[in-house]
Amino acid sequence: MSPENNIVELRGLRKAFGKKVILDGLDLDVPRGESTVIIGGSGTGKSVLLKHMIGLLRPDAGSVKVDGVELSTLDNRELTRFRSRFGMAFQEGALFDSMTVAKNVAFPLVRLGLGSEKERAKRVEECLALVRLEDAGAKLPSQLSGGMRRRVGFARAIAHRPEVLLFDEPTTGLDPVTKDVIDELIVELKETLGATVVTITHDMESVFKIADWIGMLHGGVIVARAAPGEFRSLTDPRVREFLGRTVGAHQTH
Amino acid sequence: MSVLPFEGFFREVGRFGRILWRVLAWTPRPPYDFRELGRQMVRVGVDSLPVVMLTAMFTGMVMALQTFNVLARFGAERYVGSLVSLSMVRELAAVLSGLVLAGRAGSAMGAELGTMRVTEQIDALEVMATDPVHYLVVPRVWATTIMMPLLVLLADGMGIWGGYLVAVVLMGANPVSHMDNTFRFMEVSDLTSGLIKAAAFGLLIAAIGCQQGLYTRGGAEGVGRATTRSVVLASIAILISDFFLTKLLF
Numbered sequence: 001m002s003p004e005n006n007i008v009e010l011r012g013l014r015k016a017f018g019k020k021v022i023l024d025g026l027d028l029d030v031p032r033g034e035s036t037v038i039i040g041g042s043g044t045g046k047s048v049l050l051k052h053m054i055g056l057l058r059p060d061a062g063s064v065k066v067d068g069v070e071l072s073t074l075d076n077r078e079l080t081r082f083r084s085r086f087g088m089a090f091q092e093g094a095l096f097d098s099m100t101v102a103k104n105v106a107f108p109l110v111r112l113g114l115g116s117e118k119e120r121a122k123r124v125e126e127c128l129a130l131v132r133l134e135d136a137g138a139k140l141p142s143q144l145s146g147g148m149r150r151r152v153g154f155a156r157a158i159a160h161r162p163e164v165l166l167f168d169e170p171t172t173g174l175d176p177v178t179k180d181v182i183d184e185l186i187v188e189l190k191e192t193l194g195a196t197v198v199t200i201t202h203d204m205e206s207v208f209k210i211a212d213w214i215g216m217l218h219g220g221v222i223v224a225r226a227a228p229g230e231f232r233s234l235t236d237p238r239v240r241e242f243l244g245r246t247v248g249a250h251q252t253h
Numbered sequence: 254m255s256v257l258p259f260e261g262f263f264r265e266v267g268r269f270g271r272i273l274w275r276v277l278a279w280t281p282r283p284p285y286d287f288r289e290l291g292r293q294m295v296r297v298g299v300d301s302l303p304v305v306m307l308t309a310m311f312t313g314m315v316m317a318l319q320t321f322n323v324l325a326r327f328g329a330e331r332y333v334g335s336l337v338s339l340s341m342v343r344e345l346a347a348v349l350s351g352l353v354l355a356g357r358a359g360s361a362m363g364a365e366l367g368t369m370r371v372t373e374q375i376d377a378l379e380v381m382a383t384d385p386v387h388y389l390v391v392p393r394v395w396a397t398t399i400m401m402p403l404l405v406l407l408a409d410g411m412g413i414w415g416g417y418l419v420a421v422v423l424m425g426a427n428p429v430s431h432m433d434n435t436f437r438f439m440e441v442s443d444l445t446s447g448l449i450k451a452a453a454f455g456l457l458i459a460a461i462g463c464q465q466g467l468y469t470r471g472g473a474e475g476v477g478r479a480t481t482r483s484v485v486l487a488s489i490a491i492l493i494s495d496f497f498l499t500k501l502l503f
Binding site: 083088090107 | 369372373374376377379380381382383384
């Protein structure tokens with residue numbers, strides 16, 4: 001694959017918190033316009049990896065290239081502007097609890113100075129309709145359930161039509177129906193926006209529904225990366241163990 | 254493990270300096286959020302008004318009560334007014350209001366920003382092209398720095414009034430000579446030095462509260478720690494800087 005086809009390229013990424021090494025020379029390519037899913041157990045540093053892609057964390061060593069631009073060469077203001085090409089949905093939504101749902105979704109549009117007030121209101125409606133929450137605009141985040149908050153977080157992440165969408169454990173701890181809704185939404189977003197999607201999760205059921213590529217994070221590196229069909233038949237013991245465990249755990253439910 | 258003695262102390266001072274620098278650097282940049290500034294001024298200033306007034310009034314009353322009896326021993330009770338007013342204006346109104354505000358507003362900032370940090374709202378701001386210092390810290394720091402002198406000005410008045418109540422109404426001092434003595438020895442510099450201190454304390458309270466909030470780690474427990482530290486560190490900063498400001502301003 002030629003480098004132009006990768007929107008994100010990570011090389012030799014290293015990050016430690018104190019003495020605890022989280023990422024240990026990690027390499028990863030994220031192909032443009034496709035859906036990459038990173039799997040791995042809890043505490044393996046999936047969120048840390050995601051936060052490096054958008055410059056929320058800076059690596060101790062190694063390089064993060066987004067669309068050919070090395071993030072470490074950008075100063076804070078350039079980085080801020082660069083980030084407008086991304087949309088990120090956080091694990092628990094991370095909605096601003098002092099603002100209504102509609103104001104939350106409009107936030108990136110206002111901050112980036114996109115559109116008139118009328119156009120913004122229209123876009124907010126569109127995004128809320130996309131996550132099936134068209135009536136929730138006037139509510140406060142505290143009046144919503146966990147799954148609804150997360151969907152609002154999605155709407156907020158896509159409002160400014162970003163090129164790259166990052167999803168941090170979008171379905172963890174949700175009921176099966178909401179899970180399906182969110183999985184479908186991710187696929188739909190990729191197809192309708194033409195966006196690159198990077199999702200981290202340990203929910204294997206979702207993985208096979210939404211992934212074009214699956215990468216497995218273990219011991220601070222990506223130990224395997226393959227298309228879903230191929231991934232199932234990998235013989236790497238770490239992959240087998242992860243697949244076996246999650247499938248096993250699922251059957252006991 | 255600390256490598257240096259006082260490593261933690263130096264780290265806090267370094268972070269504080271960085272926050273202060275970033276506040277100054279971001280202040281002149283648009284967009285200007287005057288609505289948020291107004292909101293914070295109401296939260297910090299107007300909402301703290303009753304407790305600041307109460308503190309100042311009772312301090313003035315107690316001072317009059319204490320000094321009246323002592324000064325009466327050598328026949329100088331007519332100077333109660335001077336003593337109360339000068340102490341309030343130069344020193345007590347600013348320090349006491351500062352300590353009250355550290356407990357009321359500084360803690361709230363530590364808790365609010367701390368909660369935003371642990372629920373990833375601060376990360377969300379950064380992702381959406383918004384600098385958290387610009388968006389959250391700048392309005393809070395300016396609101397507190399502007400409101401503190403105004404609060405202290407009112408506290409000065411309340412303290413003097415409390416002193417008057419006790420001296421004149423309770424102890425039977427002559428109202429005219431009391432009021433005369435209240436302002437007789439006071440100079441404009443007494444008042445301004447107190448207000449300059451107040452502004453400095455306001456800056457310290459907000460910057461420390463916001464700094465503690467932004468650097469919060471570790472869930473609900475971390476938020477609790479950030480809140481406590483906001484109050485403790487701001488109070489210590491007020492007491493220590495008060496000494497140096499007093500030395501500098503007179």
